[in-house]
Amino acid sequence: MVITTYSKEEILEILSAIADPEIPVVSIQEIGMLRDVVVSEDGYEVLLTPTYTGCPAMGIIEADIKAILQEKGIASVKVTLIYSPAWSTDWMSDEAKEKMRKYGIAPPAHSSCGSIFKTEQEVVCPHCSSQDTEMISRFGATACKALYKCNSCKEPFEYFKCH
Amino acid sequence: MAKQDALFKYTLRLGDNALILSQRLSEWCSYAPLIEEDLALTNLSLDMIGRAQALLKYAGEIEGMGKTEDTLAFRRSERQYYNNLLVEQPNGDFAFTMARQLFISAFELYFYSEMEHSKDKTFAAIAAKTLKEVKYHLEHAKDWVIRMGDGTGESHYRIQHAVNELWMYTGELFEMDDVDKDLIEQGIATDLDAIRPLWNKYIGDVLETAALIVPENGYMQTGSRKGIHTEHLGHLLCEMQYLQRAYPDAKW
Numbered sequence: 001m002v003i004t005t006y007s008k009e010e011i012l013e014i015l016s017a018i019a020d021p022e023i024p025v026v027s028i029q030e031i032g033m034l035r036d037v038v039v040s041e042d043g044y045e046v047l048l049t050p051t052y053t054g055c056p057a058m059g060i061i062e063a064d065i066k067a068i069l070q071e072k073g074i075a076s077v078k079v080t081l082i083y084s085p086a087w088s089t090d091w092m093s094d095e096a097k098e099k100m101r102k103y104g105i106a107p108p109a110h111s112s113c114g115s116i117f118k119t120e121q122e123v124v125c126p127h128c129s130s131q132d133t134e135m136i137s138r139f140g141a142t143a144c145k146a147l148y149k150c151n152s153c154k155e156p157f158e159y160f161k162c163h
Numbered sequence: 164m165a166k167q168d169a170l171f172k173y174t175l176r177l178g179d180n181a182l183i184l185s186q187r188l189s190e191w192c193s194y195a196p197l198i199e200e201d202l203a204l205t206n207l208s209l210d211m212i213g214r215a216q217a218l219l220k221y222a223g224e225i226e227g228m229g230k231t232e233d234t235l236a237f238r239r240s241e242r243q244y245y246n247n248l249l250v251e252q253p254n255g256d257f258a259f260t261m262a263r264q265l266f267i268s269a270f271e272l273y274f275y276s277e278m279e280h281s282k283d284k285t286f287a288a289i290a291a292k293t294l295k296e297v298k299y300h301l302e303h304a305k306d307w308v309i310r311m312g313d314g315t316g317e318s319h320y321r322i323q324h325a326v327n328e329l330w331m332y333t334g335e336l337f338e339m340d341d342v343d344k345d346l347i348e349q350g351i352a353t354d355l356d357a358i359r360p361l362w363n364k365y366i367g368d369v370l371e372t373a374a375l376i377v378p379e380n381g382y383m384q385t386g387s388r389k390g391i392h393t394e395h396l397g398h399l400l401c402e403m404q405y406l407q408r409a410y411p412d413a414k415w
Contacts, residue, residue, distance in 0.1 A: 054210050054214070056209070086288070139303070140202060
């Protein structure tokens with residue numbers, strides 16, 4: 001039997017230090033992947049939701065979670081993937097979006113994804129804030145991003161797709 | 164038919180459709196006509212492998228014999244696969260790949276829109292997630308089909324040819340057997356008769372915009388519900404399963 005010495009909030013606090021492997025300026029909590037922690041006699045169950053079903057970062061994140069808790073001497077950790085409710089960019093805080101923009105990635109344009117294909121025409125350049133941007137490809141280097149270029153400052157950039 | 168049995172077969176069918184098309188699309192990696200397209204096709208492939216993983220894992224749980232998603236993907240032979248014939252068709256040229264994608268993504272859009280309301284909670288959750296991804300796949304395929312159809316003489320000829328050649332595999336998407344009927348009664352499965360008119364309308368509209376002719380419904384290929392496939396699936400599985408067949412349980 002494991003003696004529970006950490007509360008759910010404390011575990012969440014520890015885990016909030018874990019960065020998204022693809023976008024290291026935001027944490028897995030800020031991006032909305034870290035959903036909950038269930039504390040029981042058997043240990044700690046961390047509930048994670050993938051951004052995209054095939055997100056290859058999930059394995060790394062799971063390893064990160066176990067490693068960071070191990071450092072605190074917490075060994076009985078189970079990471080469970082949940083699909084419901086489906087992850088949405090709506091869960092991202094304005095603060096997280098701002099960090100993303102400073103990092104050079106245009107954050108999801110709107111809080112609601114009613115019309116994905118309308119929002120993707122209104123992407124603002126993260127470098128010069130120009131609205132004169134053009135989509136190069138709807139699919140980018142990771143599942144969650146699209147490729148754009150700015151017609152004002154001529155810089156290419158990535159856009160975090162509305163989901 | 165026992166409920167578990169029907170649910171197992173149905174889940175395999177959905178998982179296999181995602182897995183096999185994912186494998187097909189991955190064949191484009193480093194071969195696509197543009198680098199952006201290379202990224203796009205592998206992105207689609209990645210979404211589908213994620214969906215296949217979730218569905219096959221669930222299938223293993225339903226069956227209760229301790230099989231994982233990997234066992235189901237790598238240790239079944241052709242006759243034990245239930246994917247639609249359309250997804251196993253070779254990539255052909257880029258027009259073939261895009262026509263196939265248009266037909267399948269449009270089907271999946273309507274299919275998973277219904278499944279989002281399934282009484283089976285796992286299906287409903289996977290459907291909600293899948294739906295967000297499929298919208299992007301469909302938009303991509305639609306854009307290309309219109310661009311090729313309404314493009315040069317050569318691109319128009321190629322996409323019309325692809326549409327004509329693949330048409331005979333589209334009927335099977337809507338085939339239902341006892342598995343479907345059982346699960347529809349329980350509010351779990353999607354009624355394919357209900358989504359067929361929506362699919363027809365959508366495809367008709369896109370092909371019209373692309374200045375393409377909708378083929379007439381002639382003979383339709385069939386067999387996958389019983390595990391009977393075209394010759395192409397065997398070759399695909401040979402390559403996909405080689406390592407796990409040669410070195411069972413290999414890890415690296």
